[in-house]
Amino acid sequence: METTRTKLRGVNLGSWLLLEKWMVPSLFEGLEATDETTWCAELGPAATERLRRHWNTFVTREDFAWIAARGLNAVRIPIGHWIFGPDYPYHPKYGAHRHPFVTGGIEVLDRALDWAQEFGLRVIIDLHAAPGCQNGFDNGGIKDVVEWHTKKEYLEHSLAVLERLAERYRAHPALHGIELLNEPRWDVPTDYLKSYYLEAYARIRKHCAPETVAVVFHDGFRSFREYLGFMQAPAFRNVVFDYHRYQCFERCDIDMDIHGHIRKAAVDWREEADAINAELGLPAVCGEWSLGLDLKVVSLWAEGPFNHALEHMDDFQQDVASRAYGDSQLMTFERLAGWFFWSYKTETTPAWCLRACVERGWLPSRFG
Numbered sequence: 001m002e003t004t005r006t007k008l009r010g011v012n013l014g015s016w017l018l019l020e021k022w023m024v025p026s027l028f029e030g031l032e033a034t035d036e037t038t039w040c041a042e043l044g045p046a047a048t049e050r051l052r053r054h055w056n057t058f059v060t061r062e063d064f065a066w067i068a069a070r071g072l073n074a075v076r077i078p079i080g081h082w083i084f085g086p087d088y089p090y091h092p093k094y095g096a097h098r099h100p101f102v103t104g105g106i107e108v109l110d111r112a113l114d115w116a117q118e119f120g121l122r123v124i125i126d127l128h129a130a131p132g133c134q135n136g137f138d139n140g141g142i143k144d145v146v147e148w149h150t151k152k153e154y155l156e157h158s159l160a161v162l163e164r165l166a167e168r169y170r171a172h173p174a175l176h177g178i179e180l181l182n183e184p185r186w187d188v189p190t191d192y193l194k195s196y197y198l199e200a201y202a203r204i205r206k207h208c209a210p211e212t213v214a215v216v217f218h219d220g221f222r223s224f225r226e227y228l229g230f231m232q233a234p235a236f237r238n239v240v241f242d243y244h245r246y247q248c249f250e251r252c253d254i255d256m257d258i259h260g261h262i263r264k265a266a267v268d269w270r271e272e273a274d275a276i277n278a279e280l281g282l283p284a285v286c287g288e289w290s291l292g293l294d295l296k297v298v299s300l301w302a303e304g305p306f307n308h309a310l311e312h313m314d315d316f317q318q319d320v321a322s323r324a325y326g327d328s329q330l331m332t333f334e335r336l337a338g339w340f341f342w343s344y345k346t347e348t349t350p351a352w353c354l355r356a357c358v359e360r361g362w363l364p365s366r367f368g
Helices: 036-058 061-069 105-118 152-169 190-205 258-279 315-333 354-359
Strands: 008-012 074-080 122-129 175-179 214-218 239-244 284-288 338-341
Touching: 008 122, 008 284, 036 105, 061 105, 074 105, 074 338, 105 122, 122 152, 122 214, 152 175, 152 190, 190 214, 214 284, 258 284, 258 315, 315 338
Parallel strands: 008 074, 008 338, 074 122, 122 175, 175 214, 214 239, 239 284, 284 338
Antiparallel strands: none
């Protein structure tokens, strides 16, 4: 049975093996750093102890148990291209440190897959930050830099990391899929991106059979119709299309009232999901979504104004609105091959924290 036949109901383990400042602000207090690259470069040798402590405490075996107990069956784990240690290309943001990143992340990933196997969870390992950064976001490793597609060594290192992941975990029962690159920005040329995806598929398939491991690619913030006819059977097998949906980053969404948000999630996004299912010829997942409507709490870059749909509601109304917004998204994404909430845990933003959403009743107490 190919892995694509199992509906995935999952959660991202964000800011664990790849730091995002807005999710773990306590780690960035007193620093100028805006992302993991500049965090490691600024802290220098002191980064090692701090980050390893974070790895050991932010997500634990008990968290995997909690996720499984809620009826979820999958986790998506974002990683950086430095996961295997210092064989990555230099970038000027590293400063004087040729290899600034903390080592040991691969052992944490080993442990995560073992925990997933113990609790019956499937894992998608997601290359979330590529050398040179593919999107200019903090989640790409280097904020305000988009150079991944400008140097062949960046492309080659990305492919090498994917192949090493495939080789290392090829026989691991918990491995469901490998995602080739998270959120490459819209101005990365489509032809360049597609050719990378094709080569990455070949690299992974050298080690992982399509019967057991899916190859997942992101839409790159462009219409799914740009991928019609791409990576189709029989030449390609067990390929999954990933797209992400939020309603807090564009002005037209920010200015919308809660009824507009619900309609967009329940009607517009449902129509989009149905079109993807009907036209693309590949199973699709929504790899990221949340209850977040307030841009201020997630953005290191936006200038505002930071109005949002819930700001004039009392606590009861906010609870009702959050439940309705969550349910409308779940109704839509259940039409797909799967979905992953962003994220499992944050320090200060409950609408982005699965545990907080469940504990506050904004999301179901069980998902299956």
